[in-house]
Amino acid sequence: MSLLSFENLHVSFKQDGGLSPAVKGVSFDVKKGETVALVGESGSGKSVTALSSVSLLPDSAVINGSIKYNGQELCGAPEADLRKLRGNDISFIFQEPMTSLNPLHTIEKQLAEILLVHQGLRGQEAQNRVIELLTQVGIHEPEGRLKDYPHQLSGGQRQRVMIAMALANGPDLLIADEPTTALDVTIQAQVLTLLRDLQASMSMSMLFITHDLGIVRKLADRVCVMKNGEIVEAGVTKDIFDAPQHSYTKMLLDAETVGYPAPVPDDAPVITETKDLRVWFPIQRGLMRRTVGYVKAVNAAEFSIRAGETVGVVGESGSGKTTLALAMMRLVDADGPIVVLGKDIQGWSQKQVRPLRADMQIVFQDPFGSLSPRMTVAEIIAEGLSVHGLGEYPSAEAAVIEIMTEVGIDPDTRNRYPHEFSGGQRQRIAIARAMVLRPKLLVLDEPTSALDKTVQVQIVALLRALQVKHKLAYLFISHDLKVVRALSHKVIVMKRGDIVEAGEAAQIFDAPAEPYTQALIAAAFDLAVKEGAEV
Numbered sequence: 001m002s003l004l005s006f007e008n009l010h011v012s013f014k015q016d017g018g019l020s021p022a023v024k025g026v027s028f029d030v031k032k033g034e035t036v037a038l039v040g041e042s043g044s045g046k047s048v049t050a051l052s053s054v055s056l057l058p059d060s061a062v063i064n065g066s067i068k069y070n071g072q073e074l075c076g077a078p079e080a081d082l083r084k085l086r087g088n089d090i091s092f093i094f095q096e097p098m099t100s101l102n103p104l105h106t107i108e109k110q111l112a113e114i115l116l117v118h119q120g121l122r123g124q125e126a127q128n129r130v131i132e133l134l135t136q137v138g139i140h141e142p143e144g145r146l147k148d149y150p151h152q153l154s155g156g157q158r159q160r161v162m163i164a165m166a167l168a169n170g171p172d173l174l175i176a177d178e179p180t181t182a183l184d185v186t187i188q189a190q191v192l193t194l195l196r197d198l199q200a201s202m203s204m205s206m207l208f209i210t211h212d213l214g215i216v217r218k219l220a221d222r223v224c225v226m227k228n229g230e231i232v233e234a235g236v237t238k239d240i241f242d243a244p245q246h247s248y249t250k251m252l253l254d255a256e257t258v259g260y261p262a263p264v265p266d267d268a269p270v271i272t273e274t275k276d277l278r279v280w281f282p283i284q285r286g287l288m289r290r291t292v293g294y295v296k297a298v299n300a301a302e303f304s305i306r307a308g309e310t311v312g313v314v315g316e317s318g319s320g321k322t323t324l325a326l327a328m329m330r331l332v333d334a335d336g337p338i339v340v341l342g343k344d345i346q347g348w349s350q351k352q353v354r355p356l357r358a359d360m361q362i363v364f365q366d367p368f369g370s371l372s373p374r375m376t377v378a379e380i381i382a383e384g385l386s387v388h389g390l391g392e393y394p395s396a397e398a399a400v401i402e403i404m405t406e407v408g409i410d411p412d413t414r415n416r417y418p419h420e421f422s423g424g425q426r427q428r429i430a431i432a433r434a435m436v437l438r439p440k441l442l443v444l445d446e447p448t449s450a451l452d453k454t455v456q457v458q459i460v461a462l463l464r465a466l467q468v469k470h471k472l473a474y475l476f477i478s479h480d481l482k483v484v485r486a487l488s489h490k491v492i493v494m495k496r497g498d499i500v501e502a503g504e505a506a507q508i509f510d511a512p513a514e515p516y517t518q519a520l521i522a523a524a525f526d527l528a529v530k531e532g533a534e535v
Contacts, residue, residue, distance in 0.1 A: 156187035273304030312488030361434035424455035
């Protein structure tokens with residue numbers, strides 16, 4: 001029997017006096033106790049479809065068709081009826097828990113609020129239930145985490161808290177919207193196992209939204225593939241994976257980041273290197289702010305990068321990957337030599353370092369957050385030229401046009417703003433902003449983690465081509481080991497500030513020596529974890 005059913009669903013948004021269609025004639029159902037996955041690239045209509053179920057879309061949305069829950073029509077249902085369903089019968093888990101959790105309230109208060117509103121629980125009874133929920137989702141020593149705020153938890157812990165909030169009232173249906181996209185591979189595997197176990201123990205149905213088909217294979221009973229607001233293929237998961245019928249489904253399944261980087265010439269010069277690099281952040285307490293200890297973010301790091309070479313840095317969140325990169329860029333204080341283009345810049349003032357900044361550029365994880373929404377793409381790309389005295393827009397227009405063409409963005413769109421581009425296009429713009437200065441070293445901090453698999457493949461191909469053409473040195477940070485393998489010549493594995501293993505990429509991936517590395521690779525490539533390989 002169907003628990004949730006969509007029939008000929010159409011969703012449009014009011015825009016510029018007209019309607020912009022987002023979902024076009026979607027029909028499918030979720031049966032009791034099963035998991036249905038909605039898959040497709042960004043903008044395909046997956047989230048809009050799910051959010052329309054209990055009218056969580058903005059007022060600009062126009063919904064037509066039929067959505068039934070246990071036979072009850074939800075399209076046009078009174079707000080009071082929908083409010084009873086939300087959080088009780090139908091719960092949601094969203095992609096980014098840090099934005100979904102209130103940063104001003106403790107974990108206990110946020111969970112207790114749900115219990116008070118929906119079940120009337122207060123005081124010790126509510127606290128006992130909160131502890132029970134946190135235990136259920138795998139939070140260790142939950143009594144000690146009740147007074148923690150969201151920023152004091154890791155990404156995986158925050159997602160577990162979100163799952164606890166969603167399960168607080170024992171829903172019949174859980175809608176999970178990209179709940180593992182921002183997580184490390186090991187944490188992702190843990191969260192997926194947790195969801196699968198909870199679903200089985202609670203006899204719960206699940207609508208799982210993702211662009212990662214690897215997750216779908218592990219979790220879903222049935223799959224609906226969406227493109228441009230329509231379901232182009234649907235069926236049993238095994239059938240879809242073994243014999244996809246639609247060309248779009250085949251493209252998604254083939255969108256695996258494969259291949260290897262071009263070899264580095266033997267005579268390639270060293271662009272940057274360090275030895276015994278250390279980044280410790282002091283822990284200060286009391287009125288006099290005395291230092292009582294240190295957060296040892298990076299310990300005794302040692303590596304070098306040659307022209308045309310990529311060094312990949314992998315490890316879980318909090319392992320020190322980004323801190324290591326920021327230290328090499330002289331953006332956080334560190335102890336130890338930092339050699340760039342043959343010069344040890346450790347101890348240099350920011351004024352002394354500034355002329356080298358053009359040779360040391362960085363591309364961040366979230367292109368939308370790192371691009372100014374008030375500047376056109378041409379102004380964004382040309383800004384670095386102005387800062388380094390190499391020309392201002394529009395006099396630098398030729399350089400902007402050249403680099404936009406090189407990274408695969410139509411230069412005729414240069415006077416548009418970031419919001420007018422897709423996620424993949426915005427990442428190309430971020431790369432163009434860095435590349436217009438013709439740097440020697442490019443730090444890439446999770447540049448593909450927020451992108452669809454198909455777009456990831458394109459960005460990896462672009463980065464490879466740019467590296468060969470300009471002999472770029474890459475310091476590549478990522479938790480996606482498949483992308484790291486495709487781009488990196490050497491790999492550094494970090495855990496709690498220490499480099500636990502380092503070497504040639506082939507050796508690290510094919511014969512990892514450390515249990516921690518073995519566990520990371522097993523989680524990324526769906527391998528069996530060797531005994532003792534705990535993370």
